[in-house]
Amino acid sequence: MLKILKYGFFDLMRSRWSYIYFLFYLSLGFILLFLNQDVSKAVITLLNIILILTPLIGTLFGVMYYYNSREFTSLLLAQPIKRSNIFLGQFLGIGLSLSLSLVLGLGIPFLAYGLFQSTEIFNFFTLLLIGSFLTLIFLALAFNLALIFDDKIKGFGLAILTWLFFAVIYDGIFLIFMLMFDEYPLDKFALGATIFNPIDLSRILIILKLDVSALLGYTGAVFQNFFGTSFGMFFSLGLLLLWVIVPVIAIVVKSKKKDF
Amino acid sequence: MILKVFFLILILSFCCKTLLLGQIYVESPDSIQHAINSAQSGDTIIVRQGVYKEANIKVNKPLTMLGENFPIIDAQGKGYVLEILSDSVTVSGFKFINVEQSYTKDFSAVHVYGVKNFAIVNNVFENPYFAIHIEKSKWGVIAENIIIGNAEKEHNSGNGIHMWHCSRIEVTDNRIEKMRDGIYFEFVKHSSVKRNKSKNNIRYGLHFMFSNDDVYEGNLFENNGAGVAVMFSKKIIMRKNTFRLNWGSASYGLLLKEIYDADIIDNTFEKNTIGVNADGSNRVMFERNNFNGNGWAIKFLGACYGNKLLQNNFMNNAFDISYNGSLNGNVFDKNYWSDYTGYDLDKNGIGDVPYRPIKLFSYIVNRTPETIVLLRSLFVDIINFSEKVSPIFTPDNLKDFHPLMKPVK
Numbered sequence: 001m002l003k004i005l006k007y008g009f010f011d012l013m014r015s016r017w018s019y020i021y022f023l024f025y026l027s028l029g030f031i032l033l034f035l036n037q038d039v040s041k042a043v044i045t046l047l048n049i050i051l052i053l054t055p056l057i058g059t060l061f062g063v064m065y066y067y068n069s070r071e072f073t074s075l076l077l078a079q080p081i082k083r084s085n086i087f088l089g090q091f092l093g094i095g096l097s098l099s100l101s102l103v104l105g106l107g108i109p110f111l112a113y114g115l116f117q118s119t120e121i122f123n124f125f126t127l128l129l130i131g132s133f134l135t136l137i138f139l140a141l142a143f144n145l146a147l148i149f150d151d152k153i154k155g156f157g158l159a160i161l162t163w164l165f166f167a168v169i170y171d172g173i174f175l176i177f178m179l180m181f182d183e184y185p186l187d188k189f190a191l192g193a194t195i196f197n198p199i200d201l202s203r204i205l206i207i208l209k210l211d212v213s214a215l216l217g218y219t220g221a222v223f224q225n226f227f228g229t230s231f232g233m234f235f236s237l238g239l240l241l242l243w244v245i246v247p248v249i250a251i252v253v254k255s256k257k258k259d260f
Numbered sequence: 261m262i263l264k265v266f267f268l269i270l271i272l273s274f275c276c277k278t279l280l281l282g283q284i285y286v287e288s289p290d291s292i293q294h295a296i297n298s299a300q301s302g303d304t305i306i307v308r309q310g311v312y313k314e315a316n317i318k319v320n321k322p323l324t325m326l327g328e329n330f331p332i333i334d335a336q337g338k339g340y341v342l343e344i345l346s347d348s349v350t351v352s353g354f355k356f357i358n359v360e361q362s363y364t365k366d367f368s369a370v371h372v373y374g375v376k377n378f379a380i381v382n383n384v385f386e387n388p389y390f391a392i393h394i395e396k397s398k399w400g401v402i403a404e405n406i407i408i409g410n411a412e413k414e415h416n417s418g419n420g421i422h423m424w425h426c427s428r429i430e431v432t433d434n435r436i437e438k439m440r441d442g443i444y445f446e447f448v449k450h451s452s453v454k455r456n457k458s459k460n461n462i463r464y465g466l467h468f469m470f471s472n473d474d475v476y477e478g479n480l481f482e483n484n485g486a487g488v489a490v491m492f493s494k495k496i497i498m499r500k501n502t503f504r505l506n507w508g509s510a511s512y513g514l515l516l517k518e519i520y521d522a523d524i525i526d527n528t529f530e531k532n533t534i535g536v537n538a539d540g541s542n543r544v545m546f547e548r549n550n551f552n553g554n555g556w557a558i559k560f561l562g563a564c565y566g567n568k569l570l571q572n573n574f575m576n577n578a579f580d581i582s583y584n585g586s587l588n589g590n591v592f593d594k595n596y597w598s599d600y601t602g603y604d605l606d607k608n609g610i611g612d613v614p615y616r617p618i619k620l621f622s623y624i625v626n627r628t629p630e631t632i633v634l635l636r637s638l639f640v641d642i643i644n645f646s647e648k649v650s651p652i653f654t655p656d657n658l659k660d661f662h663p664l665m666k667p668v669k
Contacts, residue, residue: 041576041598052638171639175624175631182628190630200637207635 004076004086008093012065018097021057025105033109039118043127046106047206050131051199055138056163058098062142063159065094067152077260084252087143091251095139099132106131123209130202133240137198138163140247147254170197191226198243205236286312292333293317307331307354315360319344319351327353330384334358335369344372355384356391366418368393372400380405390418391439400429409439411462419444420461423451431456438462442484445471454478464489464515468496476501481513487532489515496522504530512537513554519544529554535577538564546572548668556582556622565589573667574598574617578635581617581658582626588658592617596664604665615663618654620647 012018028049032042066073069090076086110124118124142159149155174193178186194200226232282303286295288310295305296319304324308331315335319325319342332355335341341356356369368390372378379401385391391407394400402421411417420436420443423429427449434456436442442458445451446469453476458465465481466488468474477499481487487503489512490496496519503513513532516522519541528550529535535554538544539561546569551557557577558569567590574580575598594610602613621640624631634640647654 044576047636048638048641168639168642171634171637175634175639178628178631179624182630186628186630190633194633200633203636204633 002089004081004089005093005096008065008090009097011069012094012097017061018101021098022101022105025102026108029106029109030112033113039110039113039120039124042110043120043123044210046127047203047210050102050127050134051203051206052167054102054131054134055167055199058135058138059142059159059163061094061098062139063146063156065090066143066146067155074260083255087147087251087255088248091139091143091248095136098135098139102131102135103128123206126206126209130205130240133244134198134202137240137243137247140244140251143251144247144254147251147258166197166199171200174200195239198240201236201239201243205233205240208232208236288312296321296323299323315339315341317342319349320346322346322348324350325352325354326350327355327383329353330355332357335360337361340367340371341369342371344370344375344378347375348377349375350379350381351383352379352381353383355386356388357386359388359390361389361416361418363416366390366393366422368418368422371395372397379403385409385420388418390420390422391436392421394421394423394426394429396425397429398427400426401432402429402434403432405434407434407436407439409437411438411440414440414463417462419467420458423448427451430454435459436461436465441465441467442481443467445469445474447471449473452476456480457482459483461485467491468493472496475499480504481506483507484511486510486512486515488513489517490519490522491515491517492519493522494520498522498524498527500526502528502530503532503535504528506532508533515539516541516544523547524549528552529557534559537561538567540564542566544568546570548572551575551577551580553577555579558582560584560590567591568593570594571664571668572596575667579619579622579625582622583618583655583658584626585655588655590658592658592660594662594664595660596667597660600663600665602663609665611663611665613663614659614661616648616651616654616659618658619644620653623653 032045036042073086106128141162145159145162146155149158178190194204282300284295284299284303284305286292286305286307288308292307292312292314299305301321304326307325307327309329311332311334313334313336315338330353333341335358337358337360339360341359342351351370359369360367369385369388370380370392372394374396376397377399378397380392381401382404385405385407387410392402407420409417417440419441420439421431421434422444423446425447429448429451431443431453432455436456436458438460440461440463442461442465443453443456444467448471451474453466455478457480459482461484463485465484466476468490470492472494475497479501481501482504484506487506506513511532512534513529514536516536516538517540520543522544524544525547526549530552531554533555535551535556536558538558540563542564543566546567549572551572552575554577556579557574559582561584569592571594573596580597580599597615597617600611600615602611602615604611620643
């Protein structure tokens with residue numbers, strides 16, 4: 001598996017997409033800080049970008065990589081290697097290289113602008129951690145979709161739809177639902193619904209750090225317990241981890257059953 | 261000015277008197293009450309270091325009471341510690357402990373009733389029920405005291421500095437922690453509260469009820485139930501105060517309830533759940549305040565008219581302004597809004613496009629509070645944008661026509 005991981009990793013490191021991705025984050029970081037000069041404000045702007053962009057890039061890269069390397073995968077499948085090793089290796093290879101681009105691309109400008117003197121350092125690292133998590137989650141979802149659909153167009157379309165669903169549509173339905181049923185106690189529902197969307201979960205994790213003063217404005221005891229203590233933080237981090245593990249298991253299971 | 265000259269004369273006269281009149285020393289086993297009884301008007305009583313187990317000490321003639329190295333007066337849970345019942349009394353350098361806790365009487369460490377010209381300076385109060393309780397008095401100074409309580413519930417705890425029917429009192433440089441209200445004013449006129457630090461109180465850092473023409477300036481209010489509550493009062497001036505970290509569902513930096521003609525100038529509101537909660541406040545001037553990182557910078561509830569917000573900085577608040585109704589009777593002009601996205605073509609420092617400080621999402625959160633979990637979601641940004649383009653739910657005329665491009669310094 002390590003060999004395939006290495007192969008996938010270096011394959012992407014050599015490709016220019018990885019560099020473009022890295023350079024994009026690098027320039028984004030520098031421009032943001034150049035315009036703002038204020039690390040804490042830049043972190044808030046970055047939050048929106050990371051929540052939308054990392055899942056999108058993860059999804060697109062995942063689907064693209066799978067379809068492009070399909071022939072090579074078939075070749076590997078003919079060798080005496082375990083199937084799960086092949087797909088997990090590929091998955092981890094891309095995941096690592098994308099996360100590395102994100103962490104380095106944003107880390108360098110923020111370090112250059114004196115992150116260590118800022119009080120935002122912890123928020124910033126949370127942001128990077130969440131970005132990496134989101135990359136892995138959406139990469140795994142994309143791999144799953146690509147494994148199911150042999151048709152490239154269908155796979156691509158559904159992958160982008162998945163991203164759109166989690167990034168925008170889900171929150172829309174969620175909001176309409178809450179407005180329709182606002183005579184009922186909704187606090188458990190509101191927290192419960194975020195669990196089923198990794199982007200919402202990551203958003204909650206970040207605003208727990210940034211906007212906790214606003215979140216505490218609501219009177220419900222459930223909210224108070226969740227947001228007011230470190231329990232909320234660990235709980236959402238654990239769920240994010242679960243969001244990585246479950247699709248990865250699905251990849252393994254599906255790849256074993258699939259007829260190539 | 262007259263006040264200051266008056267106090268200067270007062271202090272000078274005390275100094276002269278100490279030279280001319282007698283000094284009485286009290287050592288540890290002696291009784292302070294005894295010394296007071298045997299003293300003449302204008303004497304100075306110097307209490308040496310030690311523990312004095314006495315309660316309800318009555319100061320019934322003009323005296324200067326000085327403590328050496330903070331002698332402890334222990335009331336052993338029997339009523340008041342010191343009762344000031346005469347004009348021109350100074351109390352300084354004592355430590356008061358074990359005031360009786362009661363559900364029917366407001367027992368306090370120092371109780372001042374119906375006098376003029378008193379000074380309570382540089383004392384320490386440890387877990388008092390009420391620390392300083394002043395009724396129907398005038399011309400007083402309360403300065404440099406340290407009051408630290410252990411209040412846990414509102415119904416069985418007392419206030420740090422409690423005043424009722426007073427006028428022309430100066431409360432300066434005190435530190436008050438863990439009481440019910442740090443400083444409480446009821447029917448107090450022409451008084452000032454300056455440079456105090458009021459922290460971790462379970463109700464309010466500073467509380468005004470029916471008190472007109474007062475000033476508070478340069479105070480710090482941190483982590484209280486609510487920083488300052490100003491209720492049913494007129495002509496209050498609030499300047500250069502800092503309101504920080506007042507967190508919770510009913511926590512405000514500043515709570516305004518039925519306030520007329522107040523000035524709120526040069527204050528800083530930082531990381532409060534609600535910076536200013538205004539209910540029935542009219543003709544209030546907000547000028548050059550900083551609102552940084554609050555949940556809501558200003559929340560207007562019903563019946564707020566004729567307020568003016570000029571040259572304030574609104575930086576990184578989750579919501580800048582929240583309104584209940586769809587009518588606007590307030591003026592917003594020349595403020596800096598960190599969320600402003602307009603441009604300034606003529607480079608005069610004023611944005612060319614008016615700014616609308618109310619977002620659709622803040623309207624939604626008012627209606628269904630649980631939706632707060634969607635804060636900063638992309639979908640919410642999209643609906644906010646569409647509301648910005650064509651307002652339907654938020655007051656149409658609520659705009660800052662001259663938003664600043666750079667923060668006010």
